[in-house]
Amino acid sequence: MTTTLGHDEVHRRRALAMRLGGADQVARQHAQGKLTARERVDLLADLGTLREFGILTGRAEYSAQGELRAFVPKGQVDGLVEIDGRPAVVSAGDFTVRGGAGGVDAVGFGREPLAAERALESGVPLIRLLDASGGSVKSFLDLGRTYPPDGNTFVASEVDLLQLAPVVSAVMGPVAGLPAVAACLGHFNVMVKETSQLFPGGPPVVKAALGLDITKEDLGGWRVHVEESGSVNNVAVDEHDALAQIRTFLSYLPTNVHSMPPRATPLAPRTDPATLRDVIPEDSRAPFDPRSVIDAVVDQASFFELSPAYGGSRVTGLARVDGYPVGIMANDPGVLGGSTDTAAAMKTIRLIQICDQFHLPLISLADEPGVLVGPDSERAGIENAGARLVWSVCRSRMPWMTVVMGRLFGVGGQTHHRPSGMFRRIAWPTAQWGSMHISGGTFAAFRSQIESAPDPEAEQARIEAQLRAVTSPFRTAEATGQDIVDPAETRVLVVGFVRDAQLPLARQLGPSPTPFHP
Structure with a gap:
């Protein structure tokens, strides 16, 4: 015998819930687009x-006899x-x-x-x-x-x-x-x-x-x-x-931290990697499109940009290399000259956290002139943002690879390096690096010598030329073993890194020792 508490009542109440707030409210929702x-x-x-x-x-109304009169889910x-x-x-x-x-x-x-x-x-x-x-x-x-x-x-x-x-x-x-x-x-x-x-x-x-x-x-x-x-x-x-x-x-992500991210079918890059030889302009201050570099490194149509309208001096996102999900970031010299401001630091921290949490190797395409200087940057708390970024880099553990395309200066440059875990760095012949720019640092370091010279401008130019003579990345390679590569080789080297990263990532399954924070 069927009662009001039987299966018919189950279906009746489900049907009421399926109506949502009623036909008029549904129509209003649609009218608002x-x-x-x-x-x-x-x-x-x-x-x-x-x-x-x-x-x-939901909320139900009953008659005195206990019969359902109305129901709002x-x-x-x-x-x-x-x-x-x-x-x-x-x-x-x-x-x-x-x-x-x-x-x-x-x-x-x-x-x-x-x-x-x-x-x-x-x-x-x-x-x-x-x-x-x-x-x-x-x-x-x-x-x-x-x-x-x-x-x-x-x-x-x-x-x-x-x-x-x-x-x-x-x-x-x-x-x-x-x-x-x-x-x-x-x-x-x-x-x-x-x-x-x-x-x-x-x-x-x-x-x-x-x-x-x-x-x-x-x-x-x-x-x-x-x-x-x-x-x-x-x-x-x-x-x-x-x-x-x-x-x-x-x-791009695993179901949870106890599993590896899913691999897709490997695809060739959208752009020929040989085009990377012509990316960096002769004038290091001239902009170029970092997304064109990304297109020559990752699998075609796989780049998913995160926060593209915020902190624009760093491009961040997820992509695939050889079918494997990766995190990827690049300086954009077309925005603030590529300098890392507070907003760019915060979005970079978010990408690092996601990669570390969900076992994605991180690739950094660096052309970093340093953290943004100036009074506006000071008021925005650049030191605090820089400290948080440095902290996040050092606390991360996922495999990390940096490709030094151009500039790598100061604390901003420091945030593209990690001293622990699986870290690899390659550099293009166009790389320039140091604690600060020669043009900005010469006067600070040689101020008394420059000011006491008969021709201060000529003396500063002479010192800068002397300094530039020792800035070749090949001199660094001679002393440190730094790999300097043909930019056209970047895709192949990144693929090798991502493949090598899979075993260390598999050993990191489980929660990150550094909690994710929004």
């Missing part, structure tokens, strides 16, 4: 792999999925239910594990598809009380997960409150142009606190966070692009 939570999950996951959990969680869709055949957990905010803040999380006795907790216990990636306004004062009326902010009760498992498996966040709409922190509590994040914003408190909160009238876009749009704050790595042209970027990012 946004997909629903379920549509996003369907696009992200391999076809037919979603195994949803917590679908019956929780404001998110959670489930186990597969992405490229590998397991993951996805949690998608449902803005159609009271702006993503209207659902209730199961709390108290008998609570089932939340999405991050399930990812942690299984050791699989967590993908957050965020579209949520955060907490609302309306919840006080629902509870009949207020409460001390104790969100870390739930967030602690997400912090632990950062040390175990990839965590990715996509800002798919306006995201405020605790979800705004979750957007940055990961290894990679992306936001969608025009339709997504990120802030701890939106325009009404800003108005109340500061008396300032501001739009959501001006407060926390993609230009603010992708180009200026660096809080978000990448921007997507639309939601399909954002979900594709997530899949691409995860394709």
Whole structure:
């Protein structure tokens, strides 16, 4: 005999949950140019792999006889999925239910594990598809009380997960409150142009606190966070692009720190490595495109750039060499002359952490004039950023290879070298190195001699010419054994390094001794 508690009731309640916030709210979501939570999950996951959990969680109304009269599902869709055949957990905010803040999380006795907790216990990636306004004062009326902010009760498992498996966040709409922190509590994040914003408190909160009238876009749009704050790595042209970027990012990483990254089919570079002979201009101050160098080193179409609009003096990203995933970075002399400023240091630290956490060898293509000098750089805390970068380099353990293409000076140059573990360095004949530039250091070192000379300018020029005579990288090689190579050989040598790196990487399986921090 079938009862209201039988299998028909299960399917009835699931059908109610599938309606999300109702037809009107779904239509409103679409009118704003946004997909629903379920549509996003369907696009992200391999076809037919979603195994949803917590679908019956929500707010129900019952008649006096105990019959269900209405049901509003929780404001998110959670489930186990597969992405490229590998397991993951996805949690998608449902803005159609009271702006993503209207659902209730199961709390108290008998609570089932939340999405991050399930990812942690299984050791699989967590993908957050965020579209949520955060907490609302309306919840006080629902509870009949207020409460001390104790969100870390739930967030602690997400912090632990950062040390175990990839965590990715996509800002798919306006995201405020605790979800705004979750957007940055990961290894990679992306936001969608025009339709997504990120802030701890939106325009009404800003108005109340500061008396300032501001739009959501001006407060926390993609230009603010992708180009200026660096809080978000990448921007997507639309939601399909954002979900594709997530899949691409995860394709370079292992399921967790206890496994090796997946190898793809090896491919030749997009650009002939012989073109590298002509990359460095005769004038060391003239810019060149470091991405053209990357295209001649890595497998074709494999470079996935991270934070391209932030800290532009260093290009950072993931790629493949001989099919193996790698991290890769390069100085861009077209931005600040290639000098490492605070922003570039921070994004470099993030790449080092990802490589160290997930067993990717790191390749550095160096043309480093040094850390950025000047009053603006001082006010931005360049010494602190430089110290953190040096610390991160020395604490890392994954195999590292530096290709010195041009300049390598000072503390900035120091950050392309590691004194421990598997480290290899090769240099092109165009390499120049030292504690500082000759042009900048000559006057400081020989000031009294220059100022007392009959012709100070001629004396400085004479000393600089004398110094340049000993700057040939071949003189360094004679004394140190430094390998100077034909730039056209770079791809072959990098392939050899990446192959050699696989055994040391396999010995490093497990959590990194240096915790990942966002």
